[in-house]
Amino acid sequence: MAGNLVNTLADLKEDEALKIVKDRLNAGEEPLKILEDARKGMEIVGKRFADSEYFIPDLVYSGEILKAVTELVKPKMTQAAKSKKLGKVVFGTVAGDIHDIGKDIVVFMLDVNGFEVIDLGVDVPVQKFVDKIKESGAPVVGLSGFLTLAFDSMKQTIEAINAAGLRDKVKVMIGGGQMSEEIKKYTGADAYGKDAMAGVSLAKKWIGA
């Protein structure tokens, strides 16, 4: 059998990983099994990032490799991939702020740690958060922001969640740029996460995973 896809992907060996995927597809292997290995590889990437063995470029590159793997596998798929998720998290960069790098890192880490992340993107209007929480029933909300204007946007978002009668149904974490415990208090959030790993721990704690 060809080399181990899990480790090759975890070690960020793009060419090798893609070759393994092609060989396995050619050998008629079930696409879902290949994707499952890729997912395991990404899990290791996430772990190495959490352990400071990997840094942001490594995460970004692993995402690129995964994208290429998925592109190879997708045309051969006969059934949709279904993996059991720990729980839902609604996530987005708050209104007025269009920064996405930090948000994407946390979304990535939540995803590889088994959460179903509903990523609303950047500059997310207050009402959109409220609507998505209602619609999805997600118990955890992540608010990301980089600029000082995000302090007030976060505050307003949490106030709106409150006004919609949802505040006791969700836990809210904030993070990014210049967020801190001080800002947590200011916005009325439940917790401030210093980095992506803190975000994952919070989600795990709150969802009971």
Add this chain to the structure above:
Amino acid sequence: MERKWEELSPDERQEALFQRWLSPKDHEGNDLKFKSPKAEKAYKERVTRFKDAIQLKKLPDRVPVLPIVGFFYTFFAGFTPKEVMYDYEKAVSAARKYVLELEPDVHMGAIGPGPGKFFDILDYKLYAWPGHGVSPNSTYQCLEKEYMKADEYDALIQDPSNFYCNIYLPRIFGALQAFTAPSLTNVLEIFGLAFNFIPYGLPPVQAAYKALMEAGNEALKWAMAMGAFNEEIAAAGFPAAAVGMAKAPYDTLGDTLRGTRGLMVDIYRQPDKVLKALEVLTPIMINTGAGAAKGAGLPLVFIPLHKGADGFLSDEQFKTFYWPTLRKLLMGLIDEGCIPFLFVEGSYNTRLKVIRDVPKGKTLWSFDTTDMAKAKEMLGDVACIGGNVPIDLLAVGTPEQVKDYTKKLIDTCGKGGGYLMANGVALDEAKPENVKAMIDATKKYGVYK
């Protein structure tokens, strides 16, 4: 007899630039007339305070304070970011109110917001600005994209000017989409000469040039207002910090050409091309920064650092891709007598050992969330450091908390000089009373005896 710039040593050049900062000229090139002898004395004391803090030769009279304001004065004066971008008098009056009321040692002028109409004329794509992609109450924000594609390294490396003119500028300025500046290196001699100029006769190209001329008129109008303000406020005793800017070549490539993700993938897929491109960009960055500093007679060159922060690269990647050309940039600027003023966003705890490899007393490092005690320990003998007053504290804390924080910073890092008080990242929506507390506490507790 005055010696030519080329004949001066880097130290003499630095001294010459400091002298120009100490003895400013008015817009006609004459010695600036100060409002009063007191204003003149205050001006010179302020510049000297900076000079002493930076050079590490003499203990300054006290820790200098330079708030990095962003859009702070806009909010302080009750304007929206949109108002100050479109009404230059409002930008000036807001900056004036801030400088005269809060009295920082050195200020950043009124140039931060920039001329809105100028961006409109060119249809600038790289940023969203108030009323143009973000709300009138928001500050401008970068729209990161791959303005340079992954397969365009060779084009950039072979002829950066041509790449900028014909490929990059048409992408970042909507009004310059037809701005295919014909390569005038094709000009040989009389035979066939005219062929090279045909593009200038085509209506879309002519429209692009018309937009350039209009943009130039607007830029000039804005610059006159900004220059007049600097002159007026200098006459009142307040020196401007810098108008020159440069960027670490890696940031230039990552921020505005390839984008964060693009460049991060490139360092894996095509590392050699990345390294070559960084080399090509380095002298361009040196000339950009030194040219502006020498033109304005202000030695500081502002260099915001972005993508080399802790976590953004591994140690190895930092030493391979980020630091070598940043160091070349610093050395190139120092050689021209300039003071690189590094505005280090994020944290730099793992980089301190590497960046201490700079000549003594020639650089200024303003940190954001870096451990300041560690920074003082690692860099204190080679460079002036500063920064770190947190924006969250300035935005939602109390003046008392800010005062305590400022005092603690002076206690930790002020010893022996080589220290500058500044906030970590741009102030934008800080509470005025907190900014005042930071400035006043520096004046109170930062005095060297």
